[in-house]
Amino acid sequence: MSVVEVGEAITRAHHEEWARVVAALARRFGDLDIAEEAAAEAFATAVERWPADGVPPNPGAWLTTTATRKAIDRIRRENKRDDKHREAHMVYDDGPPEPVGAIDDERLRLIFTCCHPALAMQTRVALTLRMVGGLTVAEIARAFLVQEATMGQRITRAKAKIKAARIPYRVPSAEDLPARVAGVLAVLFLVFNEGYLATGPDTDPLRHELTAEAIRLTRLIRALLPTDGEVAGLLALMLLTEARRTARVSASGELVTLDEQDRGAWDAALVAEGHQLVRERLAAAAAGVAPGRYQILAAINAVHTGARDVRDTDWSQVVALYNQLVRLDPSPIIALNRAIAVAELDGPEVALAAVDRLEDTLAGYHAYHATRADLLRRLGRSQDSRAAYDKAIELAGNTAETAYLTRRRDQLR
Amino acid sequence: MQYLVSVIDDTAGLATPDEQAAIDVFNDRLKAEGHWVFAGGLGAPATATVIDNRGDVAVFTDGPFIESKEYLAGFWIIEAADLDVALKLAAEGSRACNRRVEVRPFL
Incomplete structure (x- = not known):
């Protein structure tokens, strides 16, 4: 096997096995800190050994075994240092699993722990990317434009709180599940949005590594909770948005709005997959299952991506979906987006x-x-329009959007 | 595992009769379900005295150690298997006493 192939095998194993290794160790040792460190050491060992020894036939099993050995080493070292018996701090629920889907996966427990409502939203995002996504602290710090030391502290504090306050390591009860799944989806949507419309004057307007990671994690949740409509809805929403990524910023780094995008540049495979998910949810809605907000947002995006030309857009359908969404979530931002469709x-x-x-x-x-x-502008009120553009430019945080708004303002007569 | 549930108040008032009745119902439930350890209401912050005996002589100071609009009005100490159980109970406690509460684990 060539060096390149081994490198690819390690990357693949990292994507596919990281969360599984952390989750298995967290369960066994009842400690996220030990699980994370041992998993990282196991991958470092793989990087060292696989090029010489070859990729093991079952990389996941090899990594779990290696990580377990590293964890036991660390616990022995620490026990020698202070003689106190090491308690298992994390509460592991060994009762019969709640019927959450086809698979009761360790990774699901890990996700619910990282997205626990007792942790601050920022912390949930960071912890999920580290423990479930396997991103390094440096990568997460870069993604959210904070110092690596600050991000490291945030994650360390979160692990300490999980341990000291006994945030349990389990899938929530059926009664709490919808609210807790909504909490997990909020974390993933936040990661996606930060990648899709990155803020900050010195950052790329689109951050593919964040949108890709959010999609990967949402796919994982979908595999773990295949019957949850909102999980499917969020995945569809992400896919239909990601499909337009390359058409969304021009060569000169300017935002291209939906009506001006080159629809031929959209990713047809992602559009098809997103549409398939939306059709699945529409069938469920027809059978009487009320759709949640992600499903409705996905349906709106399906209408847009279903139109070959912007003039073919079924705006009455879009407005009808927004009306449905407003009933569910009467927030001013939804009302603003509805108004944009109403204009058409x-x-x-x-x-x-x-x-x-x-x-x-x-x-x-x-x-x-x-x-x-x-x-x-469309009403011919140029002066008022210019003032509004000025205000928008002042408040916009995304470089591509600022460029777009500036051009539109300067085109006013 | 034990948790301290602190009752946060920013008014001068004691619990109303309705609140007291709701607290009693909640306390009975804590006892019946094995979560009860201890609970109590506290006198106003103005009744506090701070003692510092780290030096040669003990120094007594009138008033609370920290001046703030919000203060600790009372507390529960509960027994709970994990934070999820503690948070559920604390949410009910907040409803019963009609005030915000804070949950902290004992070490």
Whole structure:
């Protein structure tokens, strides 16, 4: 086997086995810290040994065995240092598994622990990327533009809290499951969105490594919870959004809005997979299962990606879906997005009236001003439009978006 | 595993009769289900005295050790298998006493 092939095997094993190794060790030793460190050591050993010894026939088993040995070594060392018997700190629920799906996977316990509501949202994101995603602390720090030491501390503190406060290592009871799954999906959606519309003047506008990781983890959750409609909905939403990634920023680094995108540049395979998931959820909805917000958002994206040309977009369908979404989530941001669709169906004047009603809550949000600017432009109110563009540019954090808004403003007469 | 459930208050008022009745019901449940360790309400922060006997003589100071709008009004110590159980109980405690609560594990 060539060096390149061994390298590929290690990368593949890291993607496929990291979470499994951490989860298996967390279960066995009742300690996330030990599990994480031993998993990292096992992969380091693989990097050292596989090129010489060859890739073992079952990489996952090899890594788990190696990591287990490393963990036992560490526990022996620590026991020698302080004679106290090491307690298992993490609570492992050995009762019969809740009927959560076809598989009761160790990784599911790990995900629910990392996304526990007693941890701060930022912490859940970091911990999930580290423990489940296998990203290094340095990679996570870079992704969220914080110092590596700061990110390291955040993760260390989280592990200490899990241990000291006894955050359990288990799949929540059926009664708590929907709320807890929603919490996990919120973490993954946040990772995806940060990759899709990265903030900060010095960062790339699109961060493929974050969107790719979010999709990979959502696929994993989908495999673990195949009957959950919102998991399918979020995966579809991510796929249909990711499909447009390359068309979304121009060669000069400017945001390209949906109506101006080269639809031929969309990733047809991702669109097809997303549409398949949406069809599956539509069938469930037809059978009486009320869709959640991710499923509705995915359906909206399916309407957009189903139109070969922007003029073929079924705007009445889009508005109908937004109406459904507003009933579920009456947040001003949803209302703003609904107004954008209303502009296509009922004209910019009707839309502007709806947008203006959101001023109290959205005055500090760049998209509110960008939407107003566009509607005012279409109504021929150049001066008001220019002022709105100025405000939007001032508030926008994404470099590609700032470039787009600036050009649109400068095109005003 | 034991947890301290602190009751956070920012009003001068004691529990109303309705709140007291709800707290009693909650306490009975804690006892019946084996979660009860101890609980109590505390006097106002103004009744506190701080003692420092780290030096040669003990120094007594009137008032709480920290001045803030919010203060500890009372607490429960509960027995719970893990944080999920403790959080559920604390949520019910918050509802019963009609105040915010904080959960912290004992070491």
